[in-house]
Amino acid sequence: xxxxxxxxxxxxxxxxNANINADEIVISDATKPEFGxxxxxxxxxxxxxxxKNPREIxxxxxxxxxxxxxxxKVEVAGPGFINIWLNDDWLATQTTAILEDSRVGVGKVEKPxxxxxxxxxxxxxxxxxxxxxxSSIIGDTLATLLEFLGxxxxxxxHIGDWGTQFxxxxxxxxxxxxxxxxxxxxxxxxxxxxxxxxxxxxxDFANKARDYVVKIQSGDEHCLKLWQSFIDASLGHCExxxxxxxxxxxxxxxxxxxxxxxxxxxxxxxxKEKGISTNSNGxxxxxxxxxxxxxxxxxxxxxxxxxxxxxxxxxxRDKELKADRICYVVDARQAQHFKQVFTIxxxxxxxxxTVALEHIGFxxxxxxxxxxxxxxxxxxxxxxxxxxxxxxxxxxxxxEREAHSEEALDALAKSIGIGAVKYADLSISRESNYIFxxxxxxxxxxxxxxxxxxxxxxxxxxLRKHNAEVSGEIMVGDxxxxxxxxxxxxxxxxxxxxxxxxTPHTITTYLYDLVTVFMKFYELNPILRDDVDEATKMSxxxxxxxxxxxxxxxxxxLGIDVVDxx
RNA sequence: GCGCUUGUGGCUCAAUUGGAUAGAGCAUCAGACUUCGGAUCUGAGGGUUAGAGGUUCGAGUCCUCUCAGGCGUACCA
Numbered sequence: 001x002x003x004x005x006x007x008x009x010x011x012x013x014x015x016x017n018a019n020i021n022a023d024e025i026v027i028s029d030a031t032k033p034e035f036g037x038x039x040x041x042x043x044x045x046x047x048x049x050x051x052k053n054p055r056e057i058x059x060x061x062x063x064x065x066x067x068x069x070x071x072x073k074v075e076v077a078g079p080g081f082i083n084i085w086l087n088d089d090w091l092a093t094q095t096t097a098i099l100e101d102s103r104v105g106v107g108k109v110e111k112p113x114x115x116x117x118x119x120x121x122x123x124x125x126x127x128x129x130x131x132x133x134x135s136s137i138i139g140d141t142l143a144t145l146l147e148f149l150g151x152x153x154x155x156x157x158h159i160g161d162w163g164t165q166f167x168x169x170x171x172x173x174x175x176x177x178x179x180x181x182x183x184x185x186x187x188x189x190x191x192x193x194x195x196x197x198x199x200x201x202x203x204d205f206a207n208k209a210r211d212y213v214v215k216i217q218s219g220d221e222h223c224l225k226l227w228q229s230f231i232d233a234s235l236g237h238c239e240x241x242x243x244x245x246x247x248x249x250x251x252x253x254x255x256x257x258x259x260x261x262x263x264x265x266x267x268x269x270x271x272k273e274k275g276i277s278t279n280s281n282g283x284x285x286x287x288x289x290x291x292x293x294x295x296x297x298x299x300x301x302x303x304x305x306x307x308x309x310x311x312x313x314x315x316x317r318d319k320e321l322k323a324d325r326i327c328y329v330v331d332a333r334q335a336q337h338f339k340q341v342f343t344i345x346x347x348x349x350x351x352x353x354t355v356a357l358e359h360i361g362f363x364x365x366x367x368x369x370x371x372x373x374x375x376x377x378x379x380x381x382x383x384x385x386x387x388x389x390x391x392x393x394x395x396x397x398x399x400e401r402e403a404h405s406e407e408a409l410d411a412l413a414k415s416i417g418i419g420a421v422k423y424a425d426l427s428i429s430r431e432s433n434y435i436f437x438x439x440x441x442x443x444x445x446x447x448x449x450x451x452x453x454x455x456x457x458x459x460x461x462x463l464r465k466h467n468a469e470v471s472g473e474i475m476v477g478d479x480x481x482x483x484x485x486x487x488x489x490x491x492x493x494x495x496x497x498x499x500x501x502x503t504p505h506t507i508t509t510y511l512y513d514l515v516t517v518f519m520k521f522y523e524l525n526p527i528l529r530d531d532v533d534e535a536t537k538m539s540x541x542x543x544x545x546x547x548x549x550x551x552x553x554x555x556x557x558l559g560i561d562v563v564d565x566x
Numbered sequence: 567g568c569g570c571u572u573g574u575g576g577c578u579c580a581a582u583u584g585g586a587u588a589g590a591g592c593a594u595c596a597g598a599c600u601u602c603g604g605a606u607c608u609g610a611g612g613g614u615u616a617g618a619g620g621u622u623c624g625a626g627u628c629c630u631c632u633c634a635g636g637c638g639u640a641c642c643a
Contacts, residue, residue, distance in 0.1 A: 047623090429580075434578085440592080445605080
């Protein structure tokens with residue numbers, strides 16, 4: 001239900017009938033229950049333009065607002081706010097209408113776009129570390145969300161598989177022998193470290209490594225084969241992590257750096273032709289605005305840089321993938337880089353003017369002391385280790401409360417532990433740095449996945465206990481049911497906002513508010529007690545069922561499984 | 567040096583993009599069980615939104631300066 005746009009239409013009609021012109025009508029949620037459900041704050045601006053008293057204008061508008069359907073009551077308050085109360089019967093009808101809807105009342109966008117979401121982007125030379133967590137799950141949520149809303153999403157995993165370090169790695173792989181290497185490849189950190197040791201201790205090895213870099217680039221078959229087997233092994237690690245994280249990235253979504261390799265000279269040619277780049281100190285550079293430091297697109301030795309690859313990728317995504325919107329889910333620290341690359345791409349005509357280019361930046365994960373997240377000895381924390389730890393902790397927590405069989409416990413621990421980490425990450429507004437705290441993540445209190453899971457399990461428990469058909473209409477009988485019904489209908493507005501701004505935390509905040517309201521409803525309004533009449537019982541069962549459906553769908557978009565029992 | 571960015575109760579985070587008395591959760595204190603799962607709910611205390619000016623009907627949000635962090639700054643990605 002697009003409540004806000006429905007209300008906008010009503011207000012627009014009222015304004016027209018009152019002979020007032022307004023360009024855009026923005027409806028916002030009421031800040032307090034006593035101010036109603038929604039409010040329109042635009043009158044103050046209009047009054048300024050018309051040079052009239054805002055309260056006077058608000059009263060004029062008020063007279064023309066249709067209060068026969070959706071709206072129950074309107075009121076002018078403060079300097080000129082128009083407060084809006086929705087009608088109970090309307091809420092009841094609308095919620096009843098979506099009881100059987102698998103999309104729980106969420107429609108599809110009118111104009112679907114083709115959206116490229118670039119996320120995860122691990123480096124093949126190393127194991128995935130905690131830094132990849134945010135990109136992977138924020139990107140995946142965005143992709144799932146846009147798809148659900150009807151856009152055509154193209155996932156792109158821009159893996160780092162090209163560069164000088166690969167010479168060293170494949171030389172080491174060759175030395176181990178392609179058959180005997182499987183053991184050491186299990187841990188890429190170890191593999192990398194050993195390769196580095198060889199590189200430093202042996203002049204022959206180092207020369208060979210450098211030689212191999214050139215050979216891969218020139219397409220030497222033997223080296224490419226070694227390289228490919230190394231990439232396959234490394235990608236295998238990533239796929240295990242994606243599997244564990246419930247992140248929907250497949251092999252066919254991989255479009256690696258190496259893919260763009262042969263397009264790089266063309267990028268330079270285009271930039272030269274258009275007079276965008278110049279030669280400076282032997283390197284091909286782009287100077288933007290008044291910036292003194294350039295963006296280097298080709299090194300003085302002829303090598304290319306990541307800006308060049310990104311330009312080639314932008315060109316490909318525009319020309320071949322024909323994207324309307326391209327989202328880069330990458331660390332916020334690369335903001336300048338993307339700003340520059342986007343500017344160059346548009347200037348050079350590599351991307352059409354109409355394409356929306358967005359850097360979906362996110363903050364860094366910190367430890368409890370507010371420092372960048374590291375292991376005790378200062379190394380990077382491997383993502384698998386962190387996730388495994390979360391599962392272990394979840395298992396301990398669940399075990400304390402209820403008796404489960406060992407298999408059930410393991411399965412529960414997996415979905416709950418991983419879900420808790422994901423939820424905690426997604427619930428923070430993405431651009432700020434955040435402090436990683438596993439205990440808080442696996443807590444049942446506050447805005448955590450377990451609080452949602454608990455509410456869901458409670459609802460399922462009621463339905464099991466009822467153990468019969470649930471039918472009939474929803475009736476909105478009191479203030480708390482009014483709030484609950486309204487929250488349920490707000491799901492679509494929430495998802496739209498989240499998609500537009502690429503902010504997963506909009507969804508978690510909504511779910512938390514929904515569940516909080518549901519918990520209050522649950523306390524105040526008994527469902528299965530004997531003294532509740534049949535129609536009320538059914539209505540409340542329906543409300544509970546619908547709440548469960550929305551929680552499930554919401555968590556599903558975040559890539560988190562719900563469980564019927566905790 | 568230049569550029570970008572952040573600063574919100576003791577702690578961790580919000581604030582519908584300029585709207586009403588800045589909201590939650592931890593923690594603290596006080597309540598509610600003949601439990602539809604108490605892993606819950608109700609309430610209280612705790613804030614000059616780093617500081618100082620400015621813009622206007624109205625500022626956590628916009629502008630200027632100061633203070634304190636973080637990040638980026640010519641051939642890594």
